[in-house]
Amino acid sequence: MPITSPETYWWKPADKEEKIWISVAIVWCLILFTMMPLWHFVGGQNPSVEPMKIRPDDFDKVTGAFIEKYKIGEESGIPVVKPPDGADVYLKGQMWNWIPILELKKGVNYKFHISSVDLMHGFSLQPMNMNFQIVPGHDNILNLTPTASGTYHIICNEFCGVGHHTMVGKIVVKD
Amino acid sequence: MAANEMEFRTCPITGKKVYATTQNLMWINAVTAVVFILIGGIMALLVALTRLPAVHLLSPEWFYKALTAHGLNMLVFWIIFFEVAGLYFGSSVLLNSRLAAPKVAWLAYILMLVGSVLVDVMVFTDNATVMFSSYVPLQAHPLYYLGIILFAVGALTACGIFFGTLAIAKADKTYEGSLPLVTFGLSAAAIIAVFTLACGAIIYIPTFLWSLGVIKNLDPAMYRLIFWGFGHSSQQINVTAMVSIWYLLGALTVGAKPVNEKICRSAFVLYILFINLASEHHLLTDPTLSPAHKIWNTGYFMYMAVLASMIHALAIPMAVEVAQRKKGYTKGLFEWLTKAPWGEPGFPAMIFSLLIFGFIGGITGVVYGTEQLSIKSHNTWALTGHFHATVVGGTTLAFMGLTYYVIPLIFRREIIGKKWASAQPYVYAIGLILLILGMSGAGILGSPRRHWDVTFADSIIPFSFDPTVLLFTTIAALGGILAAVGGAMYVGVSVLSVFLGRKLAPNEAKLVY
Numbered sequence: 001m002p003i004t005s006p007e008t009y010w011w012k013p014a015d016k017e018e019k020i021w022i023s024v025a026i027v028w029c030l031i032l033f034t035m036m037p038l039w040h041f042v043g044g045q046n047p048s049v050e051p052m053k054i055r056p057d058d059f060d061k062v063t064g065a066f067i068e069k070y071k072i073g074e075e076s077g078i079p080v081v082k083p084p085d086g087a088d089v090y091l092k093g094q095m096w097n098w099i100p101i102l103e104l105k106k107g108v109n110y111k112f113h114i115s116s117v118d119l120m121h122g123f124s125l126q127p128m129n130m131n132f133q134i135v136p137g138h139d140n141i142l143n144l145t146p147t148a149s150g151t152y153h154i155i156c157n158e159f160c161g162v163g164h165h166t167m168v169g170k171i172v173v174k175d
Numbered sequence: 176m177a178a179n180e181m182e183f184r185t186c187p188i189t190g191k192k193v194y195a196t197t198q199n200l201m202w203i204n205a206v207t208a209v210v211f212i213l214i215g216g217i218m219a220l221l222v223a224l225t226r227l228p229a230v231h232l233l234s235p236e237w238f239y240k241a242l243t244a245h246g247l248n249m250l251v252f253w254i255i256f257f258e259v260a261g262l263y264f265g266s267s268v269l270l271n272s273r274l275a276a277p278k279v280a281w282l283a284y285i286l287m288l289v290g291s292v293l294v295d296v297m298v299f300t301d302n303a304t305v306m307f308s309s310y311v312p313l314q315a316h317p318l319y320y321l322g323i324i325l326f327a328v329g330a331l332t333a334c335g336i337f338f339g340t341l342a343i344a345k346a347d348k349t350y351e352g353s354l355p356l357v358t359f360g361l362s363a364a365a366i367i368a369v370f371t372l373a374c375g376a377i378i379y380i381p382t383f384l385w386s387l388g389v390i391k392n393l394d395p396a397m398y399r400l401i402f403w404g405f406g407h408s409s410q411q412i413n414v415t416a417m418v419s420i421w422y423l424l425g426a427l428t429v430g431a432k433p434v435n436e437k438i439c440r441s442a443f444v445l446y447i448l449f450i451n452l453a454s455e456h457h458l459l460t461d462p463t464l465s466p467a468h469k470i471w472n473t474g475y476f477m478y479m480a481v482l483a484s485m486i487h488a489l490a491i492p493m494a495v496e497v498a499q500r501k502k503g504y505t506k507g508l509f510e511w512l513t514k515a516p517w518g519e520p521g522f523p524a525m526i527f528s529l530l531i532f533g534f535i536g537g538i539t540g541v542v543y544g545t546e547q548l549s550i551k552s553h554n555t556w557a558l559t560g561h562f563h564a565t566v567v568g569g570t571t572l573a574f575m576g577l578t579y580y581v582i583p584l585i586f587r588r589e590i591i592g593k594k595w596a597s598a599q600p601y602v603y604a605i606g607l608i609l610l611i612l613g614m615s616g617a618g619i620l621g622s623p624r625r626h627w628d629v630t631f632a633d634s635i636i637p638f639s640f641d642p643t644v645l646l647f648t649t650i651a652a653l654g655g656i657l658a659a660v661g662g663a664m665y666v667g668v669s670v671l672s673v674f675l676g677r678k679l680a681p682n683e684a685k686l687v688y
Contacts, residue, residue, distance in 0.1 A: 005352040135399070
């Protein structure tokens with residue numbers, strides 16, 4: 001019984017069924033184990049994170065300069081920015097907006113810098129559902145190439161206070 | 176309470192010595208656990224009724240407050256108070272030994288109680304709407320962090336009592352040979368608990384000082400790294416304790432005996448060695464770790480812990496099958512299963528716990544824990560679906576099943592409402608399965624966790640999901656409400672039985688039926 005001490009000699013060989021089951025499980029674990037690094041190189045679907053620190057104040061300034069330089073209009077009080085092809089793009093999460101609204105070109109690679117100036121936020125790009133943790137003091141750098149034109153939204157999926165559920169941003173991709 | 180340390184009775188069913196001090200301590204910890212599952216359950220119902228699009232009950236302020244309270248009361252207070260009762264059972268009762276330092280065990284209980292009450296008071300007075308994870312720089316009142324620290328110190332002390340009791344039992348030779356398997360599994364859980372609580376101390380003490388203004392800056396990324404050493408590892412304690420309880424329920428309901436002790440015990444050792452490495456998957460979409468680090472993490476020995484779960488997944492049903500076949504249920508492939516005691520609450524609780532934990536929780540965990548798929552699931556409601564399968568469908572359901580045996584065997588009361596007790600695991604499991612499938616479906620389509628309004632009615636920039644999200648959200652909320660009904664049945668039966676159930680005579684042997 002599992003509630004009483006086992007017989008004195010319990011280090012016994014496994015039965016055939018147990019051996020088969022454990023072997024299958026080990027082989028499967030090894031496949032998963034090798035697939036992870038392999039898929040990073042072969043699949044090319046991993047985030048291209050470059051760990052960088054940036055003070056929230058500095059990130060706020062850099063984003064401000066980026067908006068001023070490439071601003072093409074305003075929508076609901078939020079600046080709309082159209083960066084040149086291949087430029088560094090800055091996106092700021094703050095309670096409770098993603099700033100600015102971005103207008104990008106299909107097929108062009110952009111280097112995104114995403115950070116927060118207050119609390120933790122969750123960058124959640126819809127409708128394709130890609131999610132990244134946005135941490136104040138750290139620059140989440142992502143190389144993104146829009147492959148289809150249309151309107152995309154960024155919602156926040158990390159709890160950031162009582163207005164968390166209203167935090168929506170926008171990216172428009174044009175041909 | 177003031178029982179003599181050496182006073183004991185002998186259990187008429189298991190033949191174990193039950194010391195009065197152990198019985199009192201188990202009683203107080205288990206009853207407190209049930210009080211917290213009641214608070215957490217009421218919060219669960221309010222959260223589900225707010226998530227239900229047709230009702231949308233609470234205001235955002237109350238929703239986030241209720242969600243914070245739900246997480247802490249369920250995941251921390253209910254489970255750990257119950258686990259402490261389990262540790263005293265696994266050491267003192269199963270080894271026929273007196274409990275080490277009962278006075279210190281009472282101190283541990285008081286620390287945990289003061290800590291948890293402090294946390295709840297802070298949350299309900301609007302001083303700590305920070306969620307279970309309380310990510311820096313979102314700040315709560317200092318007393319919130321102090322409450323968590325006191326609770327953790329108490330829990331660590333209880334682990335110390337467990338190890339102390341093992342030492343006393345060994346010295347007094349109250350058992351022969353090796354530890355019973357259940358005690359062995361609980362020892363693995365207690366070892367994991369020690370380094371988990373160490374991580375908790377490392378992160379909560381500076382956070383407490385930061386909330387007091389003593390420390391000016393705390394790196395939010397560093398907080399996340401160390402917090403999850405505590406936050407996820409504490410779920411590994413639950414897994415290990417839960418698996419031990421599966422073995423225990425197998426023994427209590429059908430007399431299942433592990434087929435090969437070596438294999439079962441080796442699997443527990445794999446948990447101790449490898450399970451903690453899994454915790455870093457929380458950071459797979461963080462900006463702080465290099466790709467090399469993440470590849471290493473996802474290619475990690477995490478799968479050795481998965482292997483351990485695979486071993487238990489064979490060993491437990493196998494033990495049940497062998498025990499049933501010995502009783503003569505040998506017709507065809509599955510008579511052992513169809514003739515199992517499905518009307519005893521412990522058996523379906525164990526089977527549903529095993530299935531929900533393994534098939535839903537385990538598989539989603541392994542899938543979402545890969546670097547590529549973490550991008551698709553991170554912080555979505557699918558994640559919430561995953562851990563409701565592991566912690567609620569797995570751990571909580573197993574603990575509920577065990578309660579129906581602890582009450583007659585240890586607390587010596589007859590169960591009131593046996594039919595309710597027998598139906599409870601079914602109601603709870605069906606509710607949970609709906610809840611988890613709804614959460615997972617909505618989450619895979621992008622629906623976020625911890626979110627008051629997935630229709631984004633108040634946003635400056637309008638956005639709406641595929642309408643399927645609302646369908647899945649409704650399924651999840653209805654499942655949640657059904658699970659809350661199952662939870663209420665559990666609280667009702669256990670509270671009534673413990674306080675009003677007929678007292679069993681000293682030699683009266685009575686399981687649920």
